[in-house]
Amino acid sequence: MYCRYCSIVPNEVLRRLEGDDSYTAKIDAEVRKVRNQAMQLTRVSQEMAPQGLLANAIATAPKILVYDCKHTNSLPGTPVTNPGGSADGSIKRCFDETSAVAEFYKKIFGRNSVDNAGMALLSSVHFGVNYNNANWNGSQMLYGDGDNQIFVDFTKSSDVIGHELTHGVTQHTLQLVYANQSGGLNESMSDVFGAMFRQWRKNQTVTQADWLIGHEIMGPKPKAQGITCLRDMADPGANHCLAPQPFHFSNYTPGMDPHYSSGIPNYAFYKAAMAIGGKSWEKAGQIWYRAMTAGKSPNMKMSTFAKRTRDASKSLYPGDTKVINAIDAAWKQVGL
Ligand SMILES: [Zn+2]
Incomplete structure (x- = not known):
């Protein structure tokens, strides 16, 4: 499947x-x-x-x-x-x-x-x-x-x-199977590029952005309960999310719905983009895109994708220790 x-x-x-x-x-x-x-x-x-x-x-x-x-x-x-x-x-x-x-x-x-x-x-x-x-x-x-x-x-x-x-x-590109770790990566690619697109539309820097997914589609029922979004890439486990997510790999379990396990790579992207600063699509986005287009990997593990971004940070920005360290530290913070 x-x-x-x-x-x-x-x-x-x-x-x-x-x-x-x-x-x-x-x-x-x-x-x-x-x-x-x-x-x-x-x-x-x-x-x-x-x-x-x-x-x-x-x-x-x-x-x-x-x-x-x-x-x-x-x-x-x-x-x-x-x-x-x-x-x-x-x-x-x-x-x-x-x-x-x-x-x-x-x-x-x-x-x-x-x-x-x-x-x-x-x-x-x-x-x-x-x-x-x-x-x-x-x-x-x-x-x-x-x-x-x-x-x-x-x-x-x-x-x-x-x-x-x-x-x-x-x-x-990656042709990720929609289950287990590859499923979480599949969902995360969509949230990461979806969020980046929203920021690009508004020409926002990483600090101006709210990092919310689905903010404008919330109906009156969840809103009355203080829920402001489907997911929050900056705070995946927060109560204001309709679908709060785990965001550390130690909380990943096999068979988890990809919409939940995606919180782990989502948070790594958020952390990397914030540490680099500026606009998310300028450097962090380029690294993610390079990793996404470096060959198909249907059953990819999250650690494999993390390695691809670490490699991409070095090949795209050689000698730029701020960027290279930001990518490395972001994945370490989610346990990868
Ligand atoms: Zn999706």
Whole structure:
């Protein structure tokens, strides 16, 4: 199984808040089946393509397509003409933010779309009725409107859009299996690049950033209880998170939901970026991206990824002891 829930909200949270009969959890199970097929297709096509062919594809900006499910579960839904000019806030936000994610990957990392070959980016909005999640289903993004109790419209947090698209990038780079340590790394790649994207959109330094994941999608129920986000990269175990996470490797257990174990590499990234200072995407992000694109590693251990970032810090910034020590110290603080 390559990917169980490449969604933003963990299954446990949905069952806790929506009950055992969770509508969203049931739909997610269906989405998962499609995603596993798409993951396998990606692996087969990459194995068949001669090396370098994908990278040499013509570097045009990817097409950004938005579809409207109109509250049904059938994908992709109805194509929207001119989504950037739509009066529908979800459609317009989805188009604007997805376009910006593509620009972010191109400008900051030199990557042309999720597959680095200009793949069109397809999103469906208004998926289902009161659907409390956003997903990468292996070939496209889909966004629910939320039930307006627990969550509101999932297009409202730009980091959620960056998170979902990064699942696509991971599928085409590390190809991480969505379970155990590689699953935690998979979720963490999405949070790290999603958070970085949100900071880049706001042109924030690491100290100006709030490091919250899903701040703008919180509904009135969690807000009334003082909950401000799904996750907090700066304080993963905090009470103000809907899904608090462990953030030291000694608290990792095999089989843990990737949305929880991701707290460990998330916190390492936060610590590294803070110690380096400036803007997260300038150095820490470059190191993470180098480690992410240094070859597939489906069953990667967290310590292996940590080693890749330590190596990348030395090859990208030789002699820069501030950066090299920051990366090393960040992983040591999470026990790796
Ligand atoms: Zn995810």
